[in-house]
Amino acid sequence: MGNIKKNIIDKLKGCCRFPNFQNYFREIQEIGLKLREREEYINLANFGLAISSIERITILKMLNERDMCVCELEVLLEKSQSTISHHLRKLERANLVKSWKQGPYTYYGLKLEILKEYINILVQEFNISL
Numbered sequence: 001m002g003n004i005k006k007n008i009i010d011k012l013k014g015c016c017r018f019p020n021f022q023n024y025f026r027e028i029q030e031i032g033l034k035l036r037e038r039e040e041y042i043n044l045a046n047f048g049l050a051i052s053s054i055e056r057i058t059i060l061k062m063l064n065e066r067d068m069c070v071c072e073l074e075v076l077l078e079k080s081q082s083t084i085s086h087h088l089r090k091l092e093r094a095n096l097v098k099s100w101k102q103g104p105y106t107y108y109g110l111k112l113e114i115l116k117e118y119i120n121i122l123v124q125e126f127n128i129s130l
Contacts, residue, residue, distance in 0.1 A: 040121050043094070047118045050094035055079065056087050063097060063110035070106055 055077050073084045091097045097108050
């Protein structure tokens with residue numbers, strides 16, 4: 001057993017209220033593993049990363065108003081095309097935006113249904129009443 005695992009076990013023993021500590025320890029490990037492997041949680045983590053910058057939140061807000069091309073987003077954020085592309089890749093990874101070519105330009109739009117889906121997962125998983 002590694003030092004880290006031993007330290008965790010020792011800490012848990014100190015706060016553990018259960019007489020059958022080993023079973024409780026294994027139960028917590030299994031719950032953690034199952035939760036971390038849930039597709040909804042993985043998607044929520046990507047969602048969290050996608051909205052973790054003011055620039056990406058601004059992009060999402062504007063795309064909620066209307067579809068925009070990259071050059072419009074450059075003006076909006078006063079950032080370079082490469083910076084905008086970086087932000088758009090993170091939003092695409094979370095499946096929050098769609099893109100299409102129109103002539104020489106690439107346009108982006110918000111996938112509002114996906115944004116709502118993430119919000120609904122948060123509401124359900126954390127029993128939030130709106």
